Amino acid sequence: MTDTIFALSSGALPAAIAVVRVSGPNAFLACERIAGMVPKSRQATLRTLHDEEEQAVDRALVLAFAAPATVTGEPLVEFHCHGGRAVVSRLLSLLSQQPGLRDAEPGEFTRRALLNGKLDLTQAEGLGELLAAETEWQRRAALESAGGALSREIEGWRERLLLLAAQAEAAIDYVDEEETALDLTDLVQQAEELRGEWRRRIDAPRSELLSEGLRIVLAGPPNSGKSSLFNALIGAEKAIVTAIPGTTRDLIEARWDLSGIPTLLIDTAGLREGTDEVERIGIARAEAASMGADILLWLGAVQDAPAHPRTILVSSKSDLREGTDLSNGLRVSAKTGDGLDELKAQICTLANELLPPPNQAALNRRQSEHLLDAACALEDIRNADSILIAEALRSALHSLDRLTGRQSVEDVLDALFGRFCLGK
Numbered sequence: 001m002t003d004t005i006f007a008l009s010s011g012a013l014p015a016a017i018a019v020v021r022v023s024g025p026n027a028f029l030a031c032e033r034i035a036g037m038v039p040k041s042r043q044a045t046l047r048t049l050h051d052e053e054e055q056a057v058d059r060a061l062v063l064a065f066a067a068p069a070t071v072t073g074e075p076l077v078e079f080h081c082h083g084g085r086a087v088v089s090r091l092l093s094l095l096s097q098q099p100g101l102r103d104a105e106p107g108e109f110t111r112r113a114l115l116n117g118k119l120d121l122t123q124a125e126g127l128g129e130l131l132a133a134e135t136e137w138q139r140r141a142a143l144e145s146a147g148g149a150l151s152r153e154i155e156g157w158r159e160r161l162l163l164l165a166a167q168a169e170a171a172i173d174y175v176d177e178e179e180t181a182l183d184l185t186d187l188v189q190q191a192e193e194l195r196g197e198w199r200r201r202i203d204a205p206r207s208e209l210l211s212e213g214l215r216i217v218l219a220g221p222p223n224s225g226k227s228s229l230f231n232a233l234i235g236a237e238k239a240i241v242t243a244i245p246g247t248t249r250d251l252i253e254a255r256w257d258l259s260g261i262p263t264l265l266i267d268t269a270g271l272r273e274g275t276d277e278v279e280r281i282g283i284a285r286a287e288a289a290s291m292g293a294d295i296l297l298w299l300g301a302v303q304d305a306p307a308h309p310r311t312i313l314v315s316s317k318s319d320l321r322e323g324t325d326l327s328n329g330l331r332v333s334a335k336t337g338d339g340l341d342e343l344k345a346q347i348c349t350l351a352n353e354l355l356p357p358p359n360q361a362a363l364n365r366r367q368s369e370h371l372l373d374a375a376c377a378l379e380d381i382r383n384a385d386s387i388l389i390a391e392a393l394r395s396a397l398h399s400l401d402r403l404t405g406r407q408s409v410e411d412v413l414d415a416l417f418g419r420f421c422l423g424k
């Protein structure tokens with residue numbers, strides 16, 4: 001029999017309320033022993049929790065959910081108790097003494113939900129992203145995935161693919177019976193339309209851009225004011241600023257929430273012929289960071305700017321150089337704050353082009369790879385015979401199923417072909 005698992009599901013203690021969850025076949029039994037009864041399914045009931053000596057542990061709201069309509073698909077009980085450390089620790093130790101109960105492993109509730117078909121892999125991944133979300137954009141995108149937007153899209157592809165596969169299999173039967181080969185042009189065209197849709201999804205921005213943040217790099221000659229601008233943008237004196245050229249040596253990174261857009265702002269060493277070994281290494285890192293930037297903020301002369309497709313030219317220290325600006329960059333002063341809003345607006349515009357649209361569930365690397373496999377499977381079907389086409393479609397289906405974590409396609413294929421089989 002499966003273990004019954006329990007864990008503190010709410011956040012750090014102490015807190016006003018703590019939620020302890022129990023899931024598995026013995027959840028109701030444990031509830032009965034601790035709360036004296038199992039409340040009616042989905043009805044919050046205030047109970048005194050007791051230990052084995054009938055000593056009161058806490059007054060808590062108890063919620064029971066009957067399987068299978070629960071988040072894990074198993075019988076589930078929630079204790080909403082007071083969030084003191086001693087209360088929670090007493091309740092957890094009490095639970096651990098109940099028959100068949102043990103501590104949950106990290107992510108185990110979600111794993112059970114996955115195994116019981118309550119969500120698929122893409123939703124579980126979305127849930128992970130939702131828990132990790134720090135900015136608005138991340139939250140909205142993760143909510144799309146967790147809510148099943150991606151799995152619904154994949155399910156749509158899968159159904160179309162299944163229909164095509166069934167037609168291809170039927171065409172094989174015709175060949176067996178030496179009747180006129182069926183015209184497969186239409187089928188091939190539909191498969192290629194699917195492949196085109198997948199290609200566009202694969203080429204779209206990845207969800208990692210959201211979880212890791214857009215890399216925005218400040219680069220330019222020494223003393224151009226990179227570190228000052230870095231500090232002004234993040235609103236903290238994180239980087240050392242001095243009048244000495246070559247102050248910054250290593251990369252300095254800060255997570256920066258730019259109006260909901262998750263970014264990683266990176267300050268770098270000023271670019272020049274390095275005077276000592278430490279500075280030369282720092283400059284090499286600065287150059288590498290500039291190359292790898294999603295957006296480059298260049299604080300030097302136009303003609304010296306590295307070739308980067310998304311560069312914003314910044315003319316720094318605008319408070320000092322009234323009207324004598326030669327760089328054609330956006331005039332910004334870290335000292336007075338002049339031009340900072342405009343700079344942020346320009347970064348936002350570039351970021352909007354780079355990031356996955358928040359109303360579409362972006363694919364992560366793992367998902368893209370499986371979708372690419374599926375697209376590749378359908379690559380050479382244009383002049384293939386029905387047997388090869390059927391095989392290619394089947395292989396594409398397998399890739400989609402690895403994408404969602406669906407175990408086996410065979411049963412589904414069997415069921416479907418049972419219905420579709422023409423001529424047999």
Ligand SMILES: Nc1nc2c(ncn2[C@@H]2O[C@H](COP(=O)(O)OP(=O)(O)OP(=O)(O)O)[C@@H](O)[C@H]2O)c(=O)[nH]1
Nearest residue numbers: 222223224225226227228243246247248270334335
């Ligand atoms: N007036 C004025 N001075 C500034 C401004 N920004 C930076 N400075 C000054 O310029 C000097 C260099 O600034 P930093 O921010 O250290 O320049 P940096 O590009 O990081 O320099 P390195 O790290 O050495 O490459 C310091 O003395 C700053 O106070 C500004 O907007 N206005």
Ligand SMILES: [K+]
Nearest residue numbers: 223242244247
């Ligand atoms: K400096």
Ligand SMILES: [Mg+2]
Nearest residue numbers: 226227247248
């Ligand atoms: Mg600096």
